[in-house]
Amino acid sequence: MHAVRNIRLCTKDCLCLYVCPTGATDTESGQIDATKCISGCRACVDACPSHAIFLIPDEYPLQQKKTNDVEKALLTLSESKTRQEQLALTIIKTSDDPIVRQLAQALSMSNRLLAEDVLREAGYMLPQSQNVKDFLQSLLDTPQPEDFPIEIVEKLLNIL
Amino acid sequence: MKKYICPICSFTYDEAVGIEEENIKRETKWEDIPSEWVCPLCATNRVDFLEEKSDIKLNEQVSFSKEDEANTLRVLSIEEMSALCSNLSKGCEKQYRDEEANLFKQLSEYFKNKGDFTKDATFSDLSNFLQKDLDTNYKNAKNVITKSNDRGALRALVWGEKVTRILSSVINRYDKKKNELLENTNIYVCEICGFVYIGEKAPKICPVCKVPNMKIAQVKRR
Ligand code: SF4
Ligand code: SF4
Ligand SMILES: [Zn+2]
Ligand SMILES: [Zn+2]
Numbered sequence: 001m002h003a004v005r006n007i008r009l010c011t012k013d014c015l016c017l018y019v020c021p022t023g024a025t026d027t028e029s030g031q032i033d034a035t036k037c038i039s040g041c042r043a044c045v046d047a048c049p050s051h052a053i054f055l056i057p058d059e060y061p062l063q064q065k066k067t068n069d070v071e072k073a074l075l076t077l078s079e080s081k082t083r084q085e086q087l088a089l090t091i092i093k094t095s096d097d098p099i100v101r102q103l104a105q106a107l108s109m110s111n112r113l114l115a116e117d118v119l120r121e122a123g124y125m126l127p128q129s130q131n132v133k134d135f136l137q138s139l140l141d142t143p144q145p146e147d148f149p150i151e152i153v154e155k156l157l158n159i160l
Numbered sequence: 161m162k163k164y165i166c167p168i169c170s171f172t173y174d175e176a177v178g179i180e181e182e183n184i185k186r187e188t189k190w191e192d193i194p195s196e197w198v199c200p201l202c203a204t205n206r207v208d209f210l211e212e213k214s215d216i217k218l219n220e221q222v223s224f225s226k227e228d229e230a231n232t233l234r235v236l237s238i239e240e241m242s243a244l245c246s247n248l249s250k251g252c253e254k255q256y257r258d259e260e261a262n263l264f265k266q267l268s269e270y271f272k273n274k275g276d277f278t279k280d281a282t283f284s285d286l287s288n289f290l291q292k293d294l295d296t297n298y299k300n301a302k303n304v305i306t307k308s309n310d311r312g313a314l315r316a317l318v319w320g321e322k323v324t325r326i327l328s329s330v331i332n333r334y335d336k337k338k339n340e341l342l343e344n345t346n347i348y349v350c351e352i353c354g355f356v357y358i359g360e361k362a363p364k365i366c367p368v369c370k371v372p373n374m375k376i377a378q379v380k381r382r
Contacts, residue, residue, distance in 0.1 A: 077297055082237060084289045085239065097339070099342050103283075116244075117320060121313040156263050
């Protein structure tokens with residue numbers, strides 16, 4: 001477990017700087033240096049008056065496997081939602097009526113959120129899950145267009 | 161005193177309370193509300209409201225059709241890959257992994273630009289998809305998921321179906337009123353569940369996912 005700071009909650013009282021035995025809380029980025037943080041110490045968590053610091057796990061547990069039926073039912077929905085998003089995006093691109101574009105924008109945002117939610121529940125909640133790694137690997141294993149950012153996928157596979 | 165519930169967004173009219181913002185006094189009977197009155201959140205007609213019973217069931221069960229039993233899952237479309245990556249980017253953000261969040265975001269944008277923009281697109285095309293979702297896709301999914309007792313997935317379906325009904329009602333209203341629907345008012349999207357609201361000010365909390373309205377974003381006209 002290491003400490004992370006929610007910058008939106010941080011009120012810059014800086015008590016965390018004074019209690020940390022390793023200086024991990026004192027960084028220019030506002031985030032706590034995970035490499036210096038002592039696992040489970042939590043001195044800063046308890047000191048912070050704004051409840052801005054939390055401990056999070058270094059490794060996340062394996063995700064529960066979804067049954068095939070469930071996954072399929074959810075993917076039927078994700079397909080529908082993403083096609084609706086695509087229609088809305090096409091309307092935004094092709095219409096010259098600002099009100100039509102505004103409505104289409106709202107519909108595209110909503111459908112993106114709906115698609116994300118069902119995909120998350122279809123077994124892609126945790127970025128570290130095997131499903132996600134398989135997905136990334138499949139991008140490398142199949143032919144991709146020339147402009148495909150292979151380096152990003154490789155990097156992700158490396159650091160996740 | 162009775163309660164009446166909106167079948168689309170679950171807004172509840174409580175006779176005992178009335179609606180202060182609309183000058184409907186406490187203890188105003190449902191029958192005394194004008195018939196042109198519409199749901200303040202989603203504009204559903206008054207006649208479509210249902211009296212709240214303790215065992216209210218908005219979604220009847222349909223029998224599950226075993227369409228295809230094939231076990232292999234299909235590959236995701238480009239558009240789905242974009243949504244998957246933006247979702248994973250959010251997941252990384254929650255874990256305070258900024259670098260990964262950023263990489264997934266870039267991937268998501270890449271796929272988004274590769275989407276198919278060549279097909280004709282109208283609001284009525286969207287309407288057809290929404291109808292199919294409501295008529296079959298959500299019902300099938302609910303059957304399968306209720307059996308497997310997957311509460312997270314069930315939660316996604318309950319929210320998703322409500323939002324889908326609302327989107328469908330928004331498009332119907334647009335169909336009738338055209339630009340007048342939005343001309344002198346605002347439109348908002350809940351950044352958590354996708355709930356869409358048309359009106360002056362966003363509701364205090366999202367009626368679908370209950371998040372406070374700092375997470376409900378206004379969609380600007382450009
Ligand atoms: S103690 Fe809490 S509020 Fe103060 S600087 Fe540290 S994180 Fe921010
Ligand atoms: S948990 Fe301890 S070591 Fe880690 S940042 Fe907080 S005070 Fe420093
Ligand atoms: Zn309603
Ligand atoms: Zn919401």
